[in-house]
Amino acid sequence: MKKIINVTINNKPCELAVESNQTLADLLRYDFGLTGTKKGCDTGDCGACTVILDGDTVNSCLVLAVQADGSMVETIEGLSNEDGLHPLQKAFVEKGAIQCGFCSPGMIMSAKNLLDKNDNPSDWEIKEGISGNLCRCTGYQKIFEAISSQCSKPNSDINPNINQGGPHGKI
Ligand code: FES
Ligand code: FES
Secondary structure, rough: EEEEEEEEEOEEEEEEEEEOOOOOHHHHHHHOOOOOOEEEEEEOOOOOOOOOOOEEEEEOOOEEEHHHHHEEEEEEHHOOOOOOOOOOOHHHHOOOOOOOOOOOHHHHHHHHHHHHHHOOHHHHHHHHHOOOOOOOOOOOHHHHHHOOOOOOOOOOOOOOHHHOEEEEEEO
């Protein structure tokens, strides 16, 4: 059974009918063509589908579209504008933090949410901020450097042992 929802996606308000079992990830990808939001596992494990919902990151594969009724959703497509890429996106490119790129949209949305709330996170807080996002390619060091470069006081002494610890062990 369909339900009418009102949702604002990347600052554009819309009203549409959604199936009661449709996920937010599928809504974004299939109804709006916002395929920057990836689906890696569909079970809340990989973070590839991360978007910002009312100021917090969520795995959009675990959120029903009807739960987004009345909410603001921000996706990777909302970061760039007519002036070009968002500084975080540029940093990921310039620091070599992207290889296959599948994790990158979700990773960048987690990093953006972290920096929106705290423009000078510690190394530990950066690790924690992306701890729900899995990357099978980069080893995380370049990702960490890209995010760190966007802090208000970038860490000039990047810890070479980043893979040796984090809030959840190796990241
Ligand atoms: S696709 Fe949502 S967490 Fe993996
Ligand atoms: S760059 Fe390939 S999964 Fe992260």
